[in-house]
Amino acid sequence: MGVKLLLEKANVPGIRTYDVYRREGGYAAAEKALKEMSIEAIVEEVKKSGLRGRGGAGFPAGMKWSFIAKPEGVPRHLVCNADESEPGTFKDRYLMEFLPHLLIEGLLISSYALGSNDTYIYIRGEYAWVATILEDAIVEATKNGWLGKNILGTGFDCMIHVHRGAGAYICGEETALIESLEGKRGNPRIKPPFPAIQGLWMRPTVVNNVETLAAVVPIIKMGGEEYAKIGVGRSTGTKLISACGNINKPGVYEIDMTISVEDFIYSDEYCGGIAGGKKLKACIPGGSSVPILPANLLLKTAKGETRYMNYESLSDGGFATGSMMGSGGFIILDEDQCIVKNTLTLARFYRHESCGQCSPCREGTGWMEKILQKIELGKGESSDIDLLWDIQRKIEGNTICPLGDAAAWPVAAAIRHFRDEFEWHIQNRELSQTSNFGLQHYADPIHVPA
């Protein structure tokens, strides 16, 4: 069994309630932070822990905190990003649903460190029942003196408010989230200014992912240095992975980032192998926007080394032969899955979710979907593959926010590693409607483009 820092108590009956959470040692970290530690000391522990943003970008959390501006007389805000919308990702939902007080405790410590008296949880609108669970937990925490005025006699006031979104992937991008929280369309802002200087209501704001803020609790409890000893290199602590697709045991797992990808997929403690005893074809290891990898590049790097479930190892080889840790949304495709069709559903997703602000993304995502649809329906031409490649290149890096990149990468990676499957669809228009390309890629054992 690996180390569990976040989900250790997830199976304790009644842990969702304040009484059980408190009895199990909950709010001890908040007590320690507010009573015994200075604000600087808390930030220092988070920096020492090496904690990286768990939403997808992996930016060091302590550094993000240290950027917040502190102009005299201007309120500051902490905003918890619970908009979890990246296909393949459902870890934050699990954490909020089963351990709401862990998030509240993390938010309290973080709000204290950042000086946020009004902290917001921006939760995706569809998680309506999870919003209710959080609201109930906030009421309990307030009754027991952990939220409200003069918390623990420190003079610090803090209230946490839940804000439900209404269905928009783009609101997971922090400036779009802020716009949405202000009651507007979720159009990302041009940066700079960064939220740390001018964020919510033009006030200094820090936006952190649910899992990142929950991780502050074990960091304060055990100290940043101890936390950093777990894991490997710059991948410190534990990471929640939401595993889905064609596996025996889909679900949310906490890993310590020293486990190999192969063990994660095949061991009974985690995914339990490919469903139905089928063969592994491909995997999208970090949420739908990160590059898809064929089985041979997933389990081993291009250099032939074992690939591990951490930030560095998953990205080994760059986009040519590697992928990314991303949000931890781990999607497995078995031998019967069609790469063209899978890419089409993702392209449709990004077309649907583009906010429409930047032309390359608004127009490009639509064209990628149309061309993929054409190939999938057996009407593709050989020039379509190059056209797709051309479009994705023209989107990447040419938009205000990373949604453009997120839409371009899955298409690029699918063509990079599975071009022969696209060609097969085009050359076998009728056959491709009733049959599947399967594992023909692996006739060529070294499938590594230059």
Added chain:
Amino acid sequence: MSLQFNNEQMTEFKSLVARYPEGKQKSALLPVLHLAQDSFGGWLPTEAMDYVASLLEIEPIEVYEVATFYSMYNLKPVGKFVFEVCQTGPCMISGSENIIAYIQKQLDIKPGETTKDGMFTLKLVECLGACGYAPMMQVGKIYREHLTKEKVDAIIAEYRMQVVALN
């Protein structure tokens, strides 16, 4: 104006607005639109949006542009129960297409349509964050997961019974 919150809804409205600093009441727009949709029959006629604008003291256009941007707001009438079935990658590879086809057959409607009796609407949606429990759909405020044909039949029967029980 005929559309108005009742006393209970008005209390809820005030508690939503109170979550934001004074003068920033526009921030409550998304939650208030959810409340309006729940209160006024599951969708947002222009009248409802104008009413929300007047309550929040903002221009009607500020409400329209938000209501049309987010996928959860219905801008035309929907059935009593809306089946919002996820069709994105992880659900697709777990068999969502068969489920969607089966629901269409059982209810005799296409995506975007409502059954003649006004009971069910079928909507195809993008990832709802339940990929490990696929295929799945959202009905109202809850998720129905690990869908099979048998489960779909049971769910349809369950909602029909609910309505019979209410009548």
